[in-house]
Amino acid sequence: MTTAERYYVPHGSHWPIVGTFGMMTLVIGLANLFNGHDWGIYLAYVGVAAILFMLWGWFGDQIHESLKGLYSKQVDVSYRMGMTWFIFSEVMFFAAFFGALFYTREYSIPWLGGEGAGAWTNFILWNGYEATWPSNGPAGIGGDFETIPAWGVPFLNTLILLTSGLTITLAHWAVKKQKQLQQVVWLAATVALGAIFLYFQAHEYMEAYNELNLTLSSGIYGSTFFMLTGFHGLHVTLGTIMLIVITFRAAKGHFTPENHFAFEAVAWYWHFVDVVWLGLFIFVYVL
Amino acid sequence: MSSVAHAEGHDHKPEGFLDRWLFTTNHKDIGTLYLVFSLTMFIIGGAMAMVIRAELFMPGMQLVDPAFFNQMTTMHALIMVFGAVMPAFVGLANWMIPMMVGAPDMALPRMNNWSFWILPFAFTMLLSTLFMDGGAPAAGWTLYPPLVLQGGNSFAFAIFAVHLLGISSIMGAINIIATILNMRAPGMNLLNMPLFVWTWLITAFLLIAVMPVLAGGVTMLLTDKFFGTSFFNAAGGGDPVMYQHIFWFFGHPEVYIMILPAFGVVSEILPTFSRKPLFGYTSMVYASASIAFLSFIVWSHHMFTVGMPLGGELFFMYATMVIAVPTGVKIFNWVATMWKGAMTFETPMLFAVGFVIMFTIGGFSGLMLAIAPADFQYHDTYFVVAHFHYVLVTGAVYAIMAGVYYWLPKWTGHMYDERLGKIHFWWSTIAVNVLFFPQHFLGLAGMPRRIPDYSVQFAEFNMISSIGGFAFGLAQIFFVYIVWKTVKGGKPAEARAWEGAKGLEWTVPSPAPHHTFETPPEIKPDMIAHPSNAH
Amino acid sequence: MKNLKMMAALGLLLASTGAWAEYGLNMTPGVTEFSQIAYGLHMKILWICVAIGVLVFGVMIYSMIAHRKSKGAQPAQFSHSTTAEIVWTIIPILILVYMAYPATKALITMEAPRDKADLIVKVTGFQWRWRYDYLNEDVSFISSLDAESNRVRQLKSGEDPSQVKDYLLNVDHPLVLPVGKQVKFLLTADDVIHSWWVPALGWKRDAIPGFVNEAWTKIEKPGIYRGQCAELCGRDHGFMPIVIKAVTPEEFEAWVAEQKKSAVAGRVQPIADQS
Ligand code: HEA
Ligand code: HEA
Ligand code: CUA
């Protein structure tokens, strides 16, 4: 039996404990920061650094093992399943925030406005409040604000992400056809599109804060808007970093038509980020 | 087909303490870590329950101030749920699933280590909140806003602890799914798998589906408190009740996360000691899947009194009631498994039988709670407390104990002391009923839950309950002693430690070698615990 | 055998709940239509569950006695019966339908909007008292734990709660309501969620900040009815009882008139910290 036909069980690893240390430092730092201790942020930085170190080392080990041919098909399948279910968990994370958006739009805002079961709520507590969307609630938390029109930059961003879905697929074909230069080019294009998307989003946020008075504390609209687009943006950022790594690995010729799970994992992740954006575009911006 | 390749191609336990435990990738060592951790948390959470019961021993405030009482209730539940019961089942899964499906190890061994090691740190952080200004979180394990937002310094730590536990659970669940779906020895078809494996497969799916939702919900709490968002604030257009929807969308599946693996354990034990195949294997699988499916659409039965529209209350009432059907199927299958068997009652069997009876009692009270108009009375009383301790303590915890006694010989290579085990069972069972049965009466008579002091009319039953509680607590110290003694020594266990035991795990020596199934075993029909095709 | 005894004891305990009601073992029928509905449903479901329990545990216990190895039992090898599976799927469904029918009726009765309200009381929960506003009468007051209970309930007060009348279930200003009248409650809260519960009325309903919940009652018998906040609301959640004094409509009118006269005293006073 050659090594690659056997299931590779690594013999101990100190990366998980490094990761745990990083996570703990990060959250302890953040919690202290939130509680008003400015030094917390430095602890959080240490945490992030430790996590990055862990990712570097852990993935490094795996790349090394993969290149040594230690991974059998079966190991590959384990990784695929792991990634699939991880993405599913991310879907559910976003579902919570989409759920919050639907709930407030369908129930709490109308009730506060006196519809359905809310007649007394409106009459006694929030007399004069009319249920509309966007809304920052009956108390107008955060003051008057304007929203970002869907068909401007957000639409452009939609096109950008869709295009990036295309470019990464082209890169995948290139992997399958063993065209290394094409791989790198298309991956680089995907990275660029991701970066442009992020640039536009950052720009949009600045505009929202500086000109539209649309902030995280603009009532429920601001809350759902920034939490949904913000977590999405975070995922795009992570995705872009992963893409950059993959691009370098492609340049080093790590991927063969048979063995390129890391590439696929990133591609799946990117598509997932893409699909979430479509949901956002429709439910946050358009409707 | 496949077998294990080791980095250095050898097969002995790592030498140093840190190498063996901190950096481990071995499913058995990680399983042990989980189980030891869980037991520790059970004792800490139990000690908090003892504080609760001691304060409630008599009317009047004798021991702790009300704020601290609330911290005890909150921490007791968080620790028991996330620290004791869930990790215990993950520990059992780690130990048993690879052995039951003929796998060399878990599918993702390094991540397995990570899933575990997050827990002790996260719980240390959670426990440390007890010593912070303003104390530990005190808004109940459900962390309802706006109350929870009044929390002091502990708030952010508690939220982050929940995040970390979520991450740990999700990684653990991913690992279990990948192991079950990808690592089975050839010939171990899905419908040949032991039920423990099946129930865990379904549980893992539930975990991945709902833990992120909880993470999202508590993230909203965090931003509501620190970043001015208005998710749960009506003035800004949000709704405190929305948090409850999010929480219970997680919370209800969560309670089945704690019971499905228990069903699995019991489905392993009853056939063994009845010396008879499990009755209705396939229907057991379908019933478990139905329970999991239904668990997603019943969450609002925890919220009948928030003022939902009538349609919603009816829907959630019906959906909840329906769960009695697949659960009933399981109960009936277990009874049919015992029927016309040749039963013996070693400790695992006693706990399993105790489970079936007392879980059913808890199920019945659950069904009563599901009747919305009656729940308007039951809700937030000790009737609910009685319900969930029957399903959790005499349900989940009993199944864990049954599993521990059942597999302890396989883990340690020693038989536990049967006489002590039996004493433990009877002592626990009498005590636990003295502890929780009277709580039904208290609830029906009108005692709300989460109160540190009560009107004198509730005095008698509270005292009885507290006495039962102390007795039950002592019995668990005894349990720790029994397990310790077995680890240290005892009658050597055979590979097939129980006469009627079927399944792959009983084909390997006791104690199981550090690495089982270096090469995938050849599955013969008599190795399969529940041959589903035996029509 | 031990199991058998345990079950018998359990059965007995349950069977006698009705008779033991006075000793605080069971739900009380209460004094409103709703509370009687809830009580009726509760008893019905309880008995059905007891019956199923006796059956299931009976079979189990018989089996555990008869089919033990020590008695020389030989294990049968059957593992499957489609008929049995169908039977024990269908029968529970039928039982559930039988339960769901009255439950649905009850829920519809309890949640149906009423066309007329003789009296509207706004109930506001806050940490840790209740405020009552009689909307059409211009009467409002705050109701908090009575002073004696409050003194005795302090940590290590060293006093004996059983010496206090209605320990923890008494307030300074009870909510006065007329019997036989349709009373509408509008429930809300100022800070955190509370829940307004008087068992004798048959329901509890959450008081949620920023929202108003509606509830109804029509009390049939004059009397004093006690309840408590039923949603964890912070440190003194256990110490915000509710007392209703249900009186005849005439007495009620007189009470209202008196309240209006001493309007100043009846007005809401600033909230002093209570602890
Ligand atoms: C392991 C955990 C577990 C399990 C398995 C269950 C099982 C069930 N639970 Fe429970 N529940 C909890 C843990 C659990 N619960 C917890 C922790 C809480 C409180 C949370 C909090 O507020 O802090 C809670 C609260 C809770 C409530 C809310 C009460 C309230 O706050 O007002 C309700 C209401 O519907 C409910 C219902 C049910 C039902 C219908 C089942 C069913 O699954 C039970 C089904 C089983 C049977 C019915 C018995 C066997 C069946 C037969 C023998 C067949 C024939 C029977 C019939 C036809 C009747 N539960
Ligand atoms: C799996 C979950 C689980 C488990 C195992 C338990 C186990 C126990 N629980 Fe708990 N409980 C919950 C989950 C659980 N509980 C939840 C979810 C709540 C709701 C919280 C909320 O309202 O937010 C709750 C709430 C709750 C309450 C209501 C509190 C209130 O409303 O204010 C009470 C009161 O009696 C209680 C008691 C107990 C007792 C006596 C045990 C016993 O079984 C514990 C036995 C174990 C030990 C005692 C440990 C071993 C021994 C020692 C530590 C040595 C010391 C011993 C002595 C001094 C005798 N629990
Ligand atoms: Cu108010 Cu509890």
Ligand SMILES: [Cu+2]
């Ligand atoms: Cu539930």
